[in-house]
């Protein structure tokens with residue numbers, strides 16, 4: 001089985017993530033896409049980060065009706081911050097018969113050369129990149145690397161940062177979150 005892994009903070013999960021994951025699951029040779037909820041990105045501050053169980057719960061709510069997508073909390077039981085190479089290695093040992101690929105928005109490819117053991121990731125895994133506006137400059141050698149494929153998918157200028165800002169300012173996030181996620185956010189008064 002070919003499994004695409006979309007790593008993220010999902011703080012919160014929004015329609016940008018869902019469209020990206022669903023696009024990859026249905027328009028590439030992948031059989032399924034798993035969303036990997038990271039407790040702590042090594043590059044991001046933790047002050048605006050919601051508890052990992054809330055973020056995991058929202059991902060579960062968001063993908064409940066989509067059989068092409070799955071979610072894993074594997075990084076909750078691993079050392080923090082979450083280094084992707086360690087998780088990939090762990091998953092590959094656990095699921096010997098699966099072929100894993102990495103999925104990322106273009107913004108993450110721009111900083112990829114700073115990731116732990118990024119050459120090792122490139123040696124062993126395909127990387128599928130989804131275009132994203134406002135991405136930093138991507139090293140040409142990375143974009144043209146034989147293991148990197150930039151997928152021609154529509155640009156969606158949506159970020160969790162923007163959604164958190166709207167929620168904090170009491171502005172509408174209608175259509176940016178799925179209904180079950182929006183209900184959870186409002187019921188628990190998250191990001192206020």
Ligand SMILES: Nc1ncnc2c1ncn2[C@@H]1O[C@H](COP(=O)(O)OP(=O)(O)OP(=O)(O)O)[C@@H](O)[C@H]1O
Pocket residue numbers: 006007008009010011016017020103104105106107108130131132156157158159160161162
């Ligand atoms: N609108 C989008 N288009 C393409 N890729 C996206 C989009 N939103 C998120 N991604 C990708 O999904 C993955 C997880 O993203 P993440 O959870 O950091 O969301 P985010 O919206 O970028 O969050 P934040 O605004 O808090 O930084 C990353 O690879 C990111 O590049």
Ligand SMILES: O=C(O)c1ccc[n+]([C@@H]2O[C@H](COP(=O)([O-])O)[C@@H](O)[C@H]2O)c1
Pocket residue numbers: 007008009010036037038040041042043044082083084085108114115116
């Ligand atoms: O492994 C690394 O060095 C590394 C550096 C930066 C980010 N990552 C991972 O990339 C994923 C995307 O992060 P985020 O917060 O932008 O969603 C998340 O799972 C991070 O743990 C991983």
